[in-house]
Amino acid sequence: MSYDFGLFPNMATKAHHLVVALAFTVLSGVLGFPLNQEKKDGVSCGYQSCHATKPNLLNVHLVPHTHDDVGWLKTVDQYFYGDRNDIQHAGVQYILDSVVDQLLKNPDRRFIYVETAFFYRWWKRQSSSMQQTVTQLVNEGRLEFVNGGWCMSDEAATHYSAVIDQMTMGLRFLNETFGLCGRPRVAWHIDPFGHAREHASIFAQMGYDGFFFGRLDYQDRARRMMEKEQELLWRASDSLTPPMADLFTGILPNGYNPPEGFCWDQLCDDPPIRDDPDLEDYNVDDVVQRFLLIANSQARVYKTNHIIMTMGSDFQYENANLWYKNLDKLIHYVNARQANGSNVNVLYSTPSCYLQELHRANLTWPMKTDDFFPYADDAHDFWTGYFTSRPALKRYERISNSNLQTCNQLEVLGGQASRKGPFGEGDSQTLRKAMAVAQHHDAVSGTAKQHVTNDYARRLANGWQHCQVLVSNSLASLSGSSAERVYCDYLNISVCSLTESSKKFTVSVYNPLARPVSWPVRLPVNGTAYNITDAKGRSVDCKVVPVSSATRGVRRTRGFAINELVFQVQAPPLGYSTYSVSLLKNGPPPASRQHGAPIVIQNKFLRATFDPDTGLLSSLSNLETKQAINLTQNFYWYNASNGHNSKSNQPSGAYIFRPNSSTPFIISKTARTESIQTSVVQEVRQWFAPWVSQVVRLYADSRALELEWTVGPLPIDDSLGKEVITRLDTSIKTSEFFYTDSNGREVLQRKKDFRPTWNLKQSEPIAGNYYPINSRAYIKDDLDQLTVVTDRSQGGGSIQNGSLEIMLHRRLLYDDVRGVGEPLNESSCIYPNGLVVRGRLLLSLDRPATAADTHRPLAQEVVLQPLLSFTDGQLDTNTRLEFSGLQAALPPAVHLLTLSQWDQELVLLRLEHQFQSWESKLNSQPVTVNLQKLFSTLDVLGVSELNLSANQWKDEMRRFEWTPQKEEKPLLKTFENPSVWEVTLRPMEIRTFLLRVSVR
Known part of the structure; x- marks a missing residue:
């Protein structure tokens, strides 16, 4: 380990190194592994634990494994305990019990485990002697962890910040429990349904040497088998200097199942x-011969004299004796x-041992x-439906991520008082x-059974309740x-009991972004006139508008407000601002509605024009850049295949879009409309059908046009499932190209x-042209770029030139x-006839050269939206x-990705450059931040840089180096930091730090 961490900047001489090292032990202890020590006495884990191979033979690496979904057909709890075996026979606790027992019986045996969420629960229930036994198995490399995240995340519907968080949590537990031998060398995504480039970039930056997955498009696999390209080097960023985001990637031969038979x-x-030769049904010769045929056949489509076979599958090894007894025999008899001249050598192995041989x-x-x-x-089975499946859960997960980041930040900024304060004991861990x-690939993906989906939502709600105490x-x-x-979680449907009934209340707006934001607030009220003052006592322009009939229909009996109070708030970076609201006048709803759409709504940035005959959008203009495009937006649905046609019997479902x-x-060629024009907001309310409505909004200070859509319950009286889209048809000449983000980061x-x-x-x-949209998508030509920012992960495509369609809701x-094993036909006690979903799309129109300067910060505002909290009455005069939390806002190119409490005096900080190298002449430049001048209430006493997942020191992270067939020159020049406190970020770079802090 080096000591140039800036912990004690004045101690520059070697004479002080011992003092520095002693002071730094608190950090090394937290990370949980011995620094500068690749091998401890009695430890031979990782690559050192691999069995010897034979260079002149075909080496078959048998990898015993289990794939344990963190919820799917059963809930997480049901899977762990082995409950509800009438649904699926699976009990994770018994798998781990059985595997450990069998590993002890033969030192040659190996096993890999993936899902830390399950292992953590099992570990906490073991005796100290069993924990020592398992630790020895880990130290000897007989039990090896791969991937190591809390779960095996989905790659299409996840946001990169949530993926990094769950990986960090799982890897931290393994580090603290097992040290160096607990650190996985290999990423392992054997079940997700398609693979995102950003995930590969994340894994590379976390220090993984390689990545293996099981699912690949059938046409892609056929070509790769023919050309022996099932193992490759994935360059997962067009901005990060190679090999920072390069990741060796292997495609497994049988998905993740064993060979047939x-x-x-x-x-x-x-x-x-x-194997008793005296038995009539002796079958060793048959088994060996079949295995040799399979092994040699597999070897013909891979590049080296090493091949891998996954020996296990979903929730297998509950009785590990069955597997290992037969695998022992297989190895013995094949070898x-x-x-007699056989060229096949079989051995127990792990993905990392196989990877080492490839290297x-x-x-x-x-x-x-x-x-x-x-x-x-x-041919007719595209897994593109789950990009949108269960849109309500997808939105709730995204809101929960925002709430978690706020909770993490306030735990740091509030110090010890945040965990134990006037409102009791709060914690962030439950929501984490x-x-x-x-993030599991059957959770946010929307591909679990309904009762499991309900359990995911319940867990998020419970976690937020714990965080509310901490935030308060x-x-x-x-x-x-x-x-x-008071926290009002149903403001999107105009429900908040405090604002509906109180004559005087305050609104605290916490901004989790590291730059100031201006944010529109809409509160359900029953008065018709209000006075609002900001933190400095200045009057704030506000208007009261009537609650729409669509909103009243969605909320049912959960609220009674007849109006909405609309005003704009300004919130400082990583901080809060308080607004005081007083009722001035009660009475009937204001007479601000006009039936029929206006010809135009506009502010100083945008103009949106409507067709007076149809009530639909007809054009959008950027008044600053003097751009204008034709733009028509409407709603449509696809009838879902029921599986009964000549081409294929594949129906649409939770996974498949067909x-x-x-x-x-088209749902309707025209929309019934009414409009509202105020100094704060202008909106056109559109009704397309009893189950489809929308509000087109333009706030006074907004550079984006808001489309708030409400869809459902989807009608199924015709016995046909429906997949509802919104489509934007424009005059932009796209030449069949469009662009989507990858997990909220880089654009492809x-x-x-x-x-x-x-x-x-x-x-x-249609389905074969759909892609995941995590936070934004856009279409462009040389002059114009229309960007759509989404409030959750959705699927979409550009089926026609100049068009962008986004799927909003599915009912099958x-x-x-x-x-x-069940159709995607959601309902609830509130919506027994089918789910109603509400969401927002934000549209911006810019020149292509500067569009990222608008849509990147806009997308971050949607992902990390301000948190509102309310207090009844008037606050004490001494209230701040x-x-x-910052001394100054961060530069526009820099995003504060993570600020969370790591230990009593330690804080985990991630800063990221949020622009790609080619996106912006203004913002695609390196940016330097001084860590000592970052926080307003925290003194940074020490700093050490970690890898992305915070489980290795950055300067000690070593990865395998791989040679691509075609090398490319690095995209960016390297640089030197001017000091230990000043951190420079290049485009798309995330840097992770462990800070020792004290509260001022």
């Missing part, structure tokens, strides 16, 4: 190896054939720079765990007021009916035969009404 779990039907081969590897979306397992579970304590400490705070026609049905170019790495034979012209009547 070689499954020996208690739920498998394959015959065991019967015995070498005496030792010292070959060149094909390079990939795009992603693995969309995924299809057959719930959010981590929600922290704000009480920072403001000096212990007045009770419309029964390439032409969607897409083209209709095209894949960059193989010649696509398109069989589903058939299961798509991918295991979930405004606060910022």
Whole structure:
């Protein structure tokens, strides 16, 4: 370990190194592994624990494993305990019990485990002697962790910040429990349904040497098998200097299942190896011969004399004796054939041991720079429906992520008082765990059973309740007021009991971004006139508008406000501002409505024009840049295939999107409208059908046009499932190109009916052109760029030139035969006839050269939106009404990604450059931040840089180096930091620090 961490900047001489090292032990202890020590006495884990291979033979690496979904057909709890086996026989606690027992019986045996969420629960229930036994197995490399996140996350519907959080939590536990031997070397995403480039970039920056997955488009796999390109080098960023985001990637041969005929779990039907020669059904020769055929066949489509076989599957090894007894025999009898000239050598192995052999081969590897979306397992089976499935859960997960970041930040800024304060004991850990579970590839993806989905939502709600106590304590400490705070989680449907009934209340607006924001607030009220003052006592322009009939229909009986109070708030970076609201006048709703759409709504930035005959949008103009495009927006639906047609029996379902026609049905060619014009907001309310409505809004200070859509319950009286989209048709000349983000970060170019790495034979012209949209998508030509920012992950595409469509809601009547076993037909006690979903799209129009300067910060505002809390009555005069946790706002290119409490005196900080290298002439430049001048209430006493997942020191992170077949020059020059306190960020770079702080 080096000591140039700036912990004691004045101690520059070697004489002080011992003092520095002693002072720094608190950091090394937290990370949980011995620094500068690759191998401890009695430890031979990782690459050192691999069995020897034979260079002149075909080495078959058998990898015993289990794939344990963190919820899918059963809840997390049901899977762990083995409950509800009538749904699926699975009990994770018994798997781990059984595997440990069997590993102890033969030192050659190996096993890998993935999901830390389950292992953590099992570990906490073990005796100290069992924990010592397991630690020894880990130290000897016999039990190895791969991936190591809290879960195996989805890659299409997750946001990068939540992925980093859940990986950090899982890897931290492994570090603190097992030290160096607990650190995974390999990322392992064997089940997610398509693979995002940003995930590969994240894994590379977390220090993984390689990445293995199981699912690949059937056409892509066929080409790669033919050309021996199932193992490749993935260059996962066009901005980060290689090899920072380069990741060796391997595609597993059987998904993640064993070869056909070689499954020996208690739920498998394959015959065991019967090796008593006196028995009539002796089958060793048959088993060995079949295995040799499979091994040699597999070797023909891979590049080296090493191949991998996954020996396990979903929730297998509950009776590990069945597997290991047969695997022991398989290894013995296959290897015995070498005496007779066989070229096959079989061994127990792990993904990291297999990876090491590939690295030792010292070959060149094909390079990939795009992603693995969309995924299809057959001609009419595109897994693009789950990009949108369960849109309410997807939005709730995104809100929960915002709430968690606020909770984490206020835990740091409020100090000890945030955890134990006037409102009791609060914690952030409950929501962290719930959010981590929600990233699972059957959670936020929307592909679990309904009762499991309900459990995910319940966990998030419970976590937020714990965080509310912490947030209240922290704000009480920072403001000096212990007045009770209320959180209104249903403001999107105009429900908040306090604002509906109180004549005087305050609104505290906490901004989790590291720059000031201006944010529109809409509060349900029953008065018609209000006075609002900000933290400095200045009057704030506000207007009262009537609650729409659509909102009253959505909220049902959960609120009684007849109006909404609308005003704009300003919140400082990483801080709060307080607004006082007083009722001036009661009475009937204000007469501000006008039936029929106006010709135009506009502010100083944008103008939106409507067709007076149809009530639809007809154009959008940017008044600053003097741009204008034709723009028509409407709603459509695709009828879902029921599986009964000549081409394929594949229906649409939770995973699969398969419309029964390439032409969607228009819901209505016209919209009934009414408009509201005020100095704060202008809006056009549109009704397309009893189950589809929308409000087009333009706030006075906004550079984006808001489309608030409400869809549902989707009608199924015709016995057809429906997949509802909104489509934006423009005059932009797109030439079949459009652009989507990858997990909320880098943007990738897409083209209709095209894949960059193989010649696509398109069989589903709609579903085969859908891609994940995590936070934004856009279309552009040389003059204009229309960007759509979403408030959750959704699926979309550009099926026609100049067009962008986004799927909003799905209701399906058939299961798509991918295991979930029920149709995606959501309802609830509030909506027994089908789910109603509400969301927002934000539209911005810019010149392509400067568009990122608008849409990147706009997307961050939607992801990390201000948190509102309310107090009844008037606050004490000594209350601090405004606060910022920063000395100054961060530059526009820099985003504060993480600020969370790590230990009593330690804080985890991540800063990221949020622009790609080519995006912005203004903001795609390196930016320097001084860590000592960052916070207003914290003194930074020491700093050490970590890798992205905070489980290795950055300067000690070593990864395998790989040689691509075609090398490219680095995109950016390197640089030197001017001091230990000044941190320079290059485009798309995330830097992670552990800070030792004291509260001023």
